[in-house]
Amino acid sequence: MTDFAKKIMITGGAGFIGSHVVRLFVQKYPQYFVVNVDALTYAGNLENLRDVEMASNYKFEKADINDEKGITALFEKYRFDGVIHLAAESHVDRSIIDPLSFVKTNVLGTASLLNISLKFWKNNFDGKLFYHVSTDEVYGSLGADGFFTEHTAYDPRSPYSASKASSDHFVMAYHHTYNLPVIMSNCSNNYGSHHFPEKLIPLMINNIKNNKPLPVYGKGENVRDWLWVDDHARAIDTIFHKGKIGDKYNIGGFNEWKNIDIVYLLCSIMDNKLGRNAGESSKLIEFVKDRPGHDLRYAIDATKLHKELGWEPSLQFEEGLEKTVDWYLQNEDWVKHVTSGDYQKYYNQQYAKK
């Protein structure tokens, strides 16, 4: 273990974004030892990391970030230099059904992780870093114009975004109060492979494929700013290595889309790939009851990250969406595994006709 230049704990590494971050760090930095700490909730799946599970600089540890004893034992065992914290409850609709589980993992879990990091690092902060991965949703909702910058005041409006905002505040409070070396980033909506099919894009792909209704909330006019998940992972890599301690960075692709336009685009890509007539899949679109408190528009200004650290997105949305569809069509077993059990229960509850 002493042979490694850094020992890094990545929390939530079995989830959607976390698995892309783990893969990138394990493959790009053989000199680092990466420990993926994940509780394997419904959203965590070790199948996401098949291709790196045998790597000599990688280890999985099943643990809940709220388990103070368990996480302390991992710090004792590995003597981490860095934490990249992604573990969270991440789905807005679930946060509306069960807000307290979001408080528990996102707020209390993050605070506990900060506390343990401080305990182990406080005598020597040199070379240590707590990197907190957050979302643009903490900034609230935009009207037709404007962008979220790093100076936009927080205005979270869903239990999910409120819990992430609270965790962000704790991260900064640990820096200002105890000098804990922290960095934070707030990213827009991600898309790509291994995305759990409760979120818009993979849910629509799965339903189009299975000829199931495509539930568009409200009129489908809400706007999100979409980023290819590997571009997010690259941004985390850049910020982890070059970012300024105590600072925060917005990550986004300057890529705004109305939900309904994405659904039409997916229908057309899939008509093509599945050999259906043009327009066939879009007949599945159903406008359903809107999400309560549905944020109208998110748009990230990622100029700081580009200017200060040189990061920029690599993929155009249409190309990324096509690659994403290909991945889901080629990985039907993955979809089958994650859409059994808890998924079915959640789906029936969320989309029951009211």
Ligand code: NAD
């Ligand atoms: P995800 O739901 O796909 O994965 C979350 C992972 O965390 C899962 O592997 C789960 O098992 C694990 N986890 C949950 N609770 C845990 C606990 N108590 N202890 C240990 N592990 C636990 O989420 P994601 O979409 O990959 O998001 C990852 C992070 O990025 C989150 O912090 C999220 O807020 C943030 N983020 C997500 C997006 C997005 O578009 N998905 C955008 C910006 C920021």
Ligand code: TYD
């Ligand atoms: P989602 O993927 O849940 O991400 P977030 O709420 O974090 O942005 O939803 C993206 C957008 O798609 C959001 O405006 C809600 C909408 N949406 C639907 O219209 N239908 C659906 O079934 C889902 C899951 C989302």
